[in-house]
Amino acid sequence: MATAEHPLVRSLQEAGELDPYFNMPVSNVDETGWxxxxxxxxxxxxxxxxxxxxxxxxxWGATNNHVAASAFIIAYLTRFIYPMVGQYVLRRRVPRVTxxxxxxxxxxxxxxxxxxxxxxxxxxxxxxxxxxPDAEVLDSETDxxxxxxxxxxxxxxxxxxxxxxxxVPASVKVSQNAVAASCSQALHRLxxxxxxxxxxxxDAETFFEDPSSLIYRQVSMEVIEHEGKAGFxxxxxxxxxxxxxxxxxxxxxNCILRPREEQARHFKEMxxxxx
Numbered sequence: 001m002a003t004a005e006h007p008l009v010r011s012l013q014e015a016g017e018l019d020p021y022f023n024m025p026v027s028n029v030d031e032t033g034w035x036x037x038x039x040x041x042x043x044x045x046x047x048x049x050x051x052x053x054x055x056x057x058x059x060w061g062a063t064n065n066h067v068a069a070s071a072f073i074i075a076y077l078t079r080f081i082y083p084m085v086g087q088y089v090l091r092r093r094v095p096r097v098t099x100x101x102x103x104x105x106x107x108x109x110x111x112x113x114x115x116x117x118x119x120x121x122x123x124x125x126x127x128x129x130x131x132x133p134d135a136e137v138l139d140s141e142t143d144x145x146x147x148x149x150x151x152x153x154x155x156x157x158x159x160x161x162x163x164x165x166x167x168v169p170a171s172v173k174v175s176q177n178a179v180a181a182s183c184s185q186a187l188h189r190l191x192x193x194x195x196x197x198x199x200x201x202x203d204a205e206t207f208f209e210d211p212s213s214l215i216y217r218q219v220s221m222e223v224i225e226h227e228g229k230a231g232f233x234x235x236x237x238x239x240x241x242x243x244x245x246x247x248x249x250x251x252x253x254n255c256i257l258r259p260r261e262e263q264a265r266h267f268k269e270m271x272x273x274x275x
Contacts, residue, residue: 002026007129008087008095008119015086018193021078021186022086024095027103027115036117037102041163048167055110060245067241069170070178074240076160077182079114084152085186089203090194092141093127094148096120098155122147145206153179153214177238180218183207184234187221191232197223200232219254226268233267235260 002009009026016023027034040048056068059075080097087093095116105113122136122144123129130137138144157179164170184204191200204221207213219234236256243251251257253266 002119006119006134007132008093008121008134011087011091011093012083012095015083015090019082019086019189021082021189022090024080024083025113025115026119027105027113027117029103029117033105033107034103034115035106037099037104037114040104041099041160046167048163051109051111052164052168052170058110060242062245064241064244065168066171066174067244069164069168070174070241071245073160073164073170073175073178074182076111076114077157077179078185080156081152081179081182082186082189084148085183086190087121088144088148089187089190089200091127092124092144093129094122094144094151096122096151098151099159100155102156122151149210149213158214173238174241176214177218177236178240180208180215181234181236181240183215184219184221188232188234197230197232204232224264224267224271226271229271231267231271233263233270235263 004010004013012023029036040051052072053065053068055075056062056071059071060067062068062071080102084095084097087095096118101117101120103115103117104111105115118134120134120136122138124141124144125137125139129135138147161172161175164175165172187200187204191197194200201223207215208217208219208221210216218237221232221234224231224233234254236254239256240252243255243257253270254263
């Protein structure tokens, strides 16, 4: 079990001090309640479908399979995309968030935590942790970004999206947009915490303007200023389907179904509320 002195564990905890979403535990699959993530997405379609539909109803009151899958993948992504984006932007580190290196903790059949099985990570040569045995040292930022896409997208979410499409079945487009939206939400949160905000804007351009990426142009992000405050907001190119859920008769602030002017008005209202 990794200790708090492990460089990745420490930098995750430091990011978590800015915002709890940016931290991620290291699991111990020998402890009660933890199981490898591959056991779910590599298992029979029936078990995954039952979990997704049960989660969708409990979370959003949804019996529609596309809506339930959207609720499930949004929750799934939040637990590892935010920490991954946080480490990349803040420390130029990429945790190994491949599906085979993740574990789920379940309570009462529901997933309530996601953790790394091993605290392995990729770094650049000038990182103080470059000599650690769990670190993979890459030559350039280009190589580091390519490793991020490989571990987070190719070796994780693409597998999950295909499993959801096959078993629920779920909309591939809705799932892909959810990945981009999760990345944009992480960048939105980071923008409020860092001094060099241009670095967050730069990384957003890298994520969403790369034609080879799963999230290419799935969202667009821009800085909105209002009454002396500034925030970094995303406009979605797809819908999460939350408007179809129980007790919800409104669209998200950045929903593609809202006119751009109305989106901007909601962004400014969020700035007024300090969000």
